[in-house]
Amino acid sequence: MTSSRLIAAQILLNVVDQGRSLNDELPTRLAEVDIDQQPFVQQLVYGASRYYFALDELIGKIVDKPIKDKERLVHMILAIGIYQLWKLNVAEHAAIHETVATTVESKRQWAKGLVNASLRRFQREKEALLAECRRGDSFPGWLNKRLRQAYPEHYADICAHSNIPAPMSLRINAKRQSPKAWLQIAEQEGIQAHACEHSHVGVTLQSPAPVAMLPGFEQGDVSVQDEAAQLCAQLLPIKDGDRVLDACSAPGGKTGHLLESAQNLELLALDVSAERLHRVQENLDRIGEQAQLIAADAADVEHWWDGKAFNAILLDAPCSGTGVIRRHPDIKLLRKSADISALAKIQQNLLQKLWPTLAPGGHLLYATCSILPDENTQQIEAFVSQVSDVEVIELNLDADVASPMGVQWLPQPNGHDGFFYALLKKTDTADC
Ligand SMILES: C[S@@+](CC[C@H](N)C(=O)[O-])C[C@H]1O[C@@H](n2cnc3c(N)ncnc32)[C@H](O)[C@@H]1O
Structure with a gap:
C-alpha cells in the first residue's frame, strides 16, 4: 500500500497543477490507503489545500534553488511536510522522518537531503519564517482583492473564519420528529449537540460524527x-x-x-x-419522499x-x-477571477428565464453560497431593474452585512456558512 503522505502529496499535485477537485480525487485515492489512515490523508490534503499559498511562499524561503517543474511532486511533499510542522499536533521528529521516507518512496532519492534539510530549517526558524510570511491567510490574490473591496470592515474575519473547519449541522425531518426530541435521543446515545439559532429544524453537533452513528440517519x-x-x-x-x-x-x-416542509x-x-x-434520487429514497x-x-x-406555472421556485x-x-478549501486553488463574471451571466440568465414560469x-x-456582491446583491439589482412584475420581499432574518436586496450571511465559526438569500414575489397583473 502507498503511504498516506505520498497519496496526500499526489492528490495535492493533482488539485494544484491539474485543477482537479478534492471531491473528484478523494473517493478513488482514499481506497489506496489502509482504512485507519484515511482520516489522516483527508486531514493532510484539506489542510495543505487550505494553506497552499502560504506553504508555497514558505517553500520559496527555505529551499536554496527553486525545484524544477518536472519535480513538482517534491514540492508537494515539502508542502505536506511543512503543513504538519506548522499546523498539526504530530511529533516533529516523526513528521520529518516520515516525510523524508515519502521522498524515497516516491523514487526521488535525489531529493532526500533537500527535503530533510528544508524541513529541519523550517523547524528551527519557524517563528521568524511565519512572521515574515505575507500570505498567512492563504487566499488567492484576486479573491483577497475582491473581499477587501466588498467588506473593508469584515475582510480579516472572513479570511480567518474561512480557514476554520466548519461544524457539522443536521436537519431533523419535521414530518418525523422535532429537533428537541432528536436531541434527547442523541444525548442518550452520548452525542453532544445543540439546536441551531436560525433554522427551526437544525441541530449542530459538538464534534463531527460519521453518519452511521447518527440516530435515525438510515x-x-x-x-x-x-x-x-x-x-x-x-x-x-x-x-x-x-x-x-x-x-x-x-x-x-x-x-x-422542501418536501419535508409541506x-x-x-x-x-x-x-x-x-x-x-442520481444523488437527488438517492437522497429522496433515504428520506422516503418523491419528486419528478x-x-x-x-x-x-x-x-x-409543461406550461403550468409554479407557486414557488427555489x-x-x-x-x-x-x-x-x-468546507471546500480547494476553491481557493480552483476558482479564478474570470469565473465570477461567467457565473454572474449564468445566474442572471437563470433568473430571467425562470421568471415567466412563476x-x-x-x-x-x-x-x-457565495459572499461576492457580483453574484448576489448586484444580480438582484440588475434583475429588478429589467422586470416590472417583481417585488423584493424583506426577509425576517438578521444580516451579517447590509444588502438592500436580501440577506448576506458571512461564514461564522461554529455557526452557519456564508450564504445569500433574496425573496422575490411576482405581483398580480392588477398590481402592475
Ligand atoms: C449550488 S448547487 C445546488 C445544490 C442543491 N440545491 C442542494 O441543496 O443540494 C448548484 C447546482 O446547479 C447545477 N446547475 C448548474 N447550471 C445549471 C443549469 N443551467 N440548469 C440547471 N442546473 C444547473 C449544478 O449541476 C449543481 O448541481
Missing part, C-alpha cells in the same frame, strides 16, 4: 446540512399541495428539505448534470416546462462557493 429522520442551506426551505413560502420548482437541485439537500408538494427537481441528479426529476438546463425552459444558483471555503402571487427564492 431511516431518513435526519440529514447532514449546514444551517445556512436549511434557511432556503424556511424562507421560501410554500403550502401543502403547491407546485414547486427546485431549479438547480443536485445533490438534493434542499429538495429533500404535504403533497408537486415538486419538479431539475439539474443540468444527469450524474448529479429532469436532467436539463433550467434556462432552456421550452425543453422541460433558484439555488451555481456560484463561486466563496461562502463555503471552510405564477402571479408566487415567490422565487434566489440563493447562493
Whole structure:
C-alpha cells in the first residue's frame, strides 16, 4: 500500500497543477490507503489545500534553488511536510522522518537531503519564517482583492473564519420528529449537540460524527446540512399541495428539505448534470419522499416546462462557493477571477428565464453560497431593474452585512456558512 503522505502529496499535485477537485480525487485515492489512515490523508490534503499559498511562499524561503517543474511532486511533499510542522499536533521528529521516507518512496532519492534539510530549517526558524510570511491567510490574490473591496470592515474575519473547519449541522425531518426530541435521543446515545439559532429544524453537533452513528440517519429522520442551506426551505413560502420548482437541485439537500416542509408538494427537481441528479434520487429514497426529476438546463425552459406555472421556485444558483471555503478549501486553488463574471451571466440568465414560469402571487427564492456582491446583491439589482412584475420581499432574518436586496450571511465559526438569500414575489397583473 502507498503511504498516506505520498497519496496526500499526489492528490495535492493533482488539485494544484491539474485543477482537479478534492471531491473528484478523494473517493478513488482514499481506497489506496489502509482504512485507519484515511482520516489522516483527508486531514493532510484539506489542510495543505487550505494553506497552499502560504506553504508555497514558505517553500520559496527555505529551499536554496527553486525545484524544477518536472519535480513538482517534491514540492508537494515539502508542502505536506511543512503543513504538519506548522499546523498539526504530530511529533516533529516523526513528521520529518516520515516525510523524508515519502521522498524515497516516491523514487526521488535525489531529493532526500533537500527535503530533510528544508524541513529541519523550517523547524528551527519557524517563528521568524511565519512572521515574515505575507500570505498567512492563504487566499488567492484576486479573491483577497475582491473581499477587501466588498467588506473593508469584515475582510480579516472572513479570511480567518474561512480557514476554520466548519461544524457539522443536521436537519431533523419535521414530518418525523422535532429537533428537541432528536436531541434527547442523541444525548442518550452520548452525542453532544445543540439546536441551531436560525433554522427551526437544525441541530449542530459538538464534534463531527460519521453518519452511521447518527440516530435515525438510515431511516431518513435526519440529514447532514449546514444551517445556512436549511434557511432556503424556511424562507421560501410554500403550502401543502403547491407546485414547486427546485431549479438547480443536485445533490438534493434542499429538495429533500422542501418536501419535508409541506404535504403533497408537486415538486419538479431539475439539474443540468444527469450524474448529479442520481444523488437527488438517492437522497429522496433515504428520506422516503418523491419528486419528478429532469436532467436539463433550467434556462432552456421550452425543453422541460409543461406550461403550468409554479407557486414557488427555489433558484439555488451555481456560484463561486466563496461562502463555503471552510468546507471546500480547494476553491481557493480552483476558482479564478474570470469565473465570477461567467457565473454572474449564468445566474442572471437563470433568473430571467425562470421568471415567466412563476405564477402571479408566487415567490422565487434566489440563493447562493457565495459572499461576492457580483453574484448576489448586484444580480438582484440588475434583475429588478429589467422586470416590472417583481417585488423584493424583506426577509425576517438578521444580516451579517447590509444588502438592500436580501440577506448576506458571512461564514461564522461554529455557526452557519456564508450564504445569500433574496425573496422575490411576482405581483398580480392588477398590481402592475
Ligand atoms: C449550488 S448547487 C445546488 C445544490 C442543491 N440545491 C442542494 O441543496 O443540494 C448548484 C447546482 O446547479 C447545477 N446547475 C448548474 N447550471 C445549471 C443549469 N443551467 N440548469 C440547471 N442546473 C444547473 C449544478 O449541476 C449543481 O448541481
